[in-house]
Amino acid sequence: MTDLAPMKLDEALKPPRNQWWDVWDQFKTHKGALIGAFVLGVLVLAVVAGPLFWRIDPAFIEPDAVKMIRSRNQGFSLAHPFGTDQLGRDMLARMIAGGKVSLAVGLVAMLISIFIGTTIGVLAGYFKRLDGPLMRMTDLFLALPLLPLLLVMVMLFRETLAGMFGPELGTFFLIVFAIGVTSWMQAARIVRGEVLALKEREFVLAARSIGTPSRRVILRHILPNVMSPIMVAATLGIASAIITESALSFLGLGFPPDFPTWGRLLFDGVEYMTQFPDRVIWPGLAISLTVLSVNYIGDGLRDALDPRIRGR
Amino acid sequence: MLTFTIRRLLLAIPTLLFISLIIFLLLDMAPGSPMSQIPLTVPLEVRLKMIEALGANDPIFFRYINWLHKFFVIEPLHVFDGLFGTTFAGDSLRELSWQSRSPVADVIAQRIPQTLTVIGMSYLLGILIALPIGIYSAYRQYSWFDQLGTFISMIGFSVPTFFTGVLLIVVFSVKLHWFPSIYDTTLKVTDWASFGKQVKQMTMPVAVLGLYNAAQISRYMRSSMLENLTQDYVRTARAKGLSERVVVLKHVLRNSLIPVVTVIALGIPTIFGGAIITEQVFKVNGLGQLLITAIYANDLPMVQTLTFIFAVLIVLFNLVADILYGILDPRIRYD
Numbered sequence: 001m002t003d004l005a006p007m008k009l010d011e012a013l014k015p016p017r018n019q020w021w022d023v024w025d026q027f028k029t030h031k032g033a034l035i036g037a038f039v040l041g042v043l044v045l046a047v048v049a050g051p052l053f054w055r056i057d058p059a060f061i062e063p064d065a066v067k068m069i070r071s072r073n074q075g076f077s078l079a080h081p082f083g084t085d086q087l088g089r090d091m092l093a094r095m096i097a098g099g100k101v102s103l104a105v106g107l108v109a110m111l112i113s114i115f116i117g118t119t120i121g122v123l124a125g126y127f128k129r130l131d132g133p134l135m136r137m138t139d140l141f142l143a144l145p146l147l148p149l150l151l152v153m154v155m156l157f158r159e160t161l162a163g164m165f166g167p168e169l170g171t172f173f174l175i176v177f178a179i180g181v182t183s184w185m186q187a188a189r190i191v192r193g194e195v196l197a198l199k200e201r202e203f204v205l206a207a208r209s210i211g212t213p214s215r216r217v218i219l220r221h222i223l224p225n226v227m228s229p230i231m232v233a234a235t236l237g238i239a240s241a242i243i244t245e246s247a248l249s250f251l252g253l254g255f256p257p258d259f260p261t262w263g264r265l266l267f268d269g270v271e272y273m274t275q276f277p278d279r280v281i282w283p284g285l286a287i288s289l290t291v292l293s294v295n296y297i298g299d300g301l302r303d304a305l306d307p308r309i310r311g312r
Numbered sequence: 313m314l315t316f317t318i319r320r321l322l323l324a325i326p327t328l329l330f331i332s333l334i335i336f337l338l339l340d341m342a343p344g345s346p347m348s349q350i351p352l353t354v355p356l357e358v359r360l361k362m363i364e365a366l367g368a369n370d371p372i373f374f375r376y377i378n379w380l381h382k383f384f385v386i387e388p389l390h391v392f393d394g395l396f397g398t399t400f401a402g403d404s405l406r407e408l409s410w411q412s413r414s415p416v417a418d419v420i421a422q423r424i425p426q427t428l429t430v431i432g433m434s435y436l437l438g439i440l441i442a443l444p445i446g447i448y449s450a451y452r453q454y455s456w457f458d459q460l461g462t463f464i465s466m467i468g469f470s471v472p473t474f475f476t477g478v479l480l481i482v483v484f485s486v487k488l489h490w491f492p493s494i495y496d497t498t499l500k501v502t503d504w505a506s507f508g509k510q511v512k513q514m515t516m517p518v519a520v521l522g523l524y525n526a527a528q529i530s531r532y533m534r535s536s537m538l539e540n541l542t543q544d545y546v547r548t549a550r551a552k553g554l555s556e557r558v559v560v561l562k563h564v565l566r567n568s569l570i571p572v573v574t575v576i577a578l579g580i581p582t583i584f585g586g587a588i589i590t591e592q593v594f595k596v597n598g599l600g601q602l603l604i605t606a607i608y609a610n611d612l613p614m615v616q617t618l619t620f621i622f623a624v625l626i627v628l629f630n631l632v633a634d635i636l637y638g639i640l641d642p643r644i645r646y647d
Contacts, residue, residue: 032463139327140330143327144334144626145619145622145623148603148615151588152607155610156341246472246474247474247589250589251588251589266474266475266478270478273481273482273486280478280479280482281482284472284475284479285475287472288471288475291470291471291472292467292471295466295469295470296466299466
């Protein structure tokens with residue numbers, strides 16, 4: 001008891017710590033989350049910086065027919081650590097290119113779904129008049145059969161969008177938009193719940209009583225306080241978006257054939273899996289590792305951002 | 313409780329109507345129609361008459377009502393007739409698949425058994441694995457069993473079924489030759505040998521889906537148990553001198569099962585959706601595979617009907633979950 005007082009004084013004299021340091025301290029104690037962050041970091045680094053070191057073009061096919069036939073379906077070698085596919089294209093280069101698309105789809109789709117979810121959640125929570133209609137709409141969306149609808153959306157709009165933006169960019173827009181539009185409901189529900197609780201707190205009352213317009217109350221006071229659940233939902237959203245994209249690609253309704261993503265590579269590999277099983281294992285492993293580490297990071301973030309657990 | 317159930321039932325109707333409208337409108341935008349398959353040699357007047365006779369030119373609202381009528385009245389009547397040999401439906405126009413020219417309902421009825429055996433088994437297996445693991449993990453929180461269990465469920469939850477399926481095929485079909493990689497639907501179970509074959513070919517799809525379900529349900533079970541284990545009534549029960557077995561398996565388990573039962577009910581329709589992928593991996597010709605081939609073939613009536621059936625399943629099991637929750641937890645019934 002006696003040595004507690006000086007320590008407290010010491011702490012009081014220190015400059016105030018940013019709360020994100022506390023979050024980081026808590027995050028560090030979650031071993032799975034740390035490993036997940038490390039693995040995800042390595043994967044992202046490999047995908048982003050990989051093309052700088054591994055300069056083979058993922059779409060390169062030997063123009064010479066004899067050479068092309070010889071270069072097909074190779075196993076492990078120094079020139080091609082992951083082997084080559086049925087057209088002699090380098091698998092490592094294709095994995096890097098595919099990872100870029102898969103991760104980009106996950107990220108952008110998550111941003112769209114979080115944007116829609118947060119907007120609807122905040123509006124429903126803050127404005128009483130909008131609450132009923134918006135939440136009914138959320139319930140309706142939750143009752144939609146999502147995977148079949150996604151497949152139908154891809155089937156219907158792929159040609160149109162491919163005509164507008166080119167096959168690659170068109171499919172990218174379509175898939176990202178379709179996933180975003182069908183995955184915002186959880187985020188909206190969580191945000192609404194938080195906003196409903198926050199709205200009754202004194203600081204919001206204080207802000208309102210000095211005449212702050214609703215827009216600024218939301219942006220300055222409400223939004224920063226619902227950041228933690230949004231961040232957790234966002235992290236988990238990346239994982240589910242990546243899985244959905246690979247599922248679409250795996251069903252052959254994702255990106256066009258010569259445009260690799262991890263799901264597409266897996267789909268292409270299935271045809272050859274009896275002879276060359278490694279061609280399905282690498283892309284599958286990449287998807288699984290990414291999703292697993294993102295899920296672990298989400299778990300860690302949830303613990304770290306929860307003030308009841310933090311500091312215990 | 314009755315008013316609660318009736319209110320829920322009434323609420324489901326507008327939901328279903330709205331979803332059917334969305335599906336109908338979405339597919340109405342699709343390019344391609346049965347008219348594009350009329351040979352070009354047919355004169356224009358005849359062609360126009362055919363279009364008129366099929367009602368493809370009516371305002372969208374009429375077509376929507378027409379479709380609903382077909383889905384909810386005509387097709388069920390035909391199915392009823394087929395089952396009991398009655399003639400309620402008469403010769404009313406049926407919803408035809410553009411691919412096979414046979415009624416959509418008949419094709420779907422052929423595919424349902426395969427989907428139900430594979431999915432039903434895997435869901436059952438998933439629940440049977442998940443519950444004990446969830447209970448024991450929560451009871452011994454942070455023990456090595458719990459650590460291992462949460463790790464495995466995290467893996468089962470993160471690794472997509474199309475990868476686990478393919479991996480199992482590579483290991484057990486290609487390398488070890490234990491199980492067939494393709495599901496043979498023509499197999500009839502007549503004796504022990506064919507039964508063994510059926511079990512063999514079901515093992516891998518059921519394992520893949522079962523693991524995935526078990527991972528999700530065990531997470532819910534564990535967290536629900538953890539929440540209940542720290543409650544005051546548990547301390548009371550222990551203070552009364554009840555045995556640990558009674559405390560955990562009677563008092564805590566009963567209360568923690570409430571949310572888990574709802575999750576299980578809610579999960580059934582999503583399993584139908586998830587089975588689309590598993591069926592594709594193992595070439596099971598069930599509903600999911602039917603949907604995929606219909607999408608590839610631009611067979612809109614089939615796609616429309618199947619998607620709507622999935623939607624009906626979701627709404628139905630939402631209803632079941634709600635009512636179950638009301639029965640299990642009297643606090644929910646606010647009537």
